[in-house]
Amino acid sequence: MPIISLSIPRELLYKIDRYIRERGYFSRSEMFRDAIRNLIEEAEYMSRERISSTIMITYDKDNLSVSKVISRLNHEYNDIIIESIHRHLGNEYCIDILIAEGERERIADLLRKVRGIHGVYHIKHMFIPLE
Template sequence: MQRVTITLDDELIAELDRFMKGRGYQNRSEAIRDLARAGMQQARVETSDSGDCVAALVYVYDHTVRELAKRLADAHHHHHDLSVAAMQVHLDHASCMEVALLRGATQEVHHFAEHVIAERGVRHGRLVAVPVEVKQETHAHGKDQAKRHPHIHVRHAG
């Protein structure tokens, strides 16, 4: 194990200390190691140009922004091959939160998410993607005759 020295501003240290207390970390090194691992794992998924993924795109938008709801719906329709399902929650008189479940080529899912998040009136957006492998498998379910259909298997981080 190597020792490294980093410099953090007071606000970030206070936030780190609150994070540690809330999660039960014993020291800053443990917390920073876990945060670094999580960040690097997410970065690997985000920069992966190959393979498929399943993902949750969460975003908050102002539905009073002209035509925004229509533009978002149109985006999902234009990418119906990626959009599996969506759920919307009204937060207040103007704000809506939507959770969109996506599945497809990692690069296409990220491109779609970036497009949605960049729309004027979208206030917050985050994509959580999980790398998967889609395999065609043949077997029966219950008393049904065996048939070939896709199964989605989570790829383990390397």
């Protein structure tokens, strides 16, 4: 197997090593191979015409503007959003989970708009090919 070199900041290296220990990887190389495979797999999924996607959004429960924008997006993209879940996480946060199915470009447009919402703490997404 070819060997490559990678330069990263020390603080990131500490986080990587902690991640490796917590998840049971045998080596940094194993963790990087796994991460790169996942990255390439996601890019390949995005090359398909029809995909399914899960988009998870967390934000402060008192930030009503985020909730309003997500509600508006639910209506604007009701042709691809097949499920929308809203839950409270503890006393401070909300999570909205959007499950979408349809044309890749339409889902990518939805994700771009979600990423543009001011006041969101975290956005995680996953793509699955439908073809």
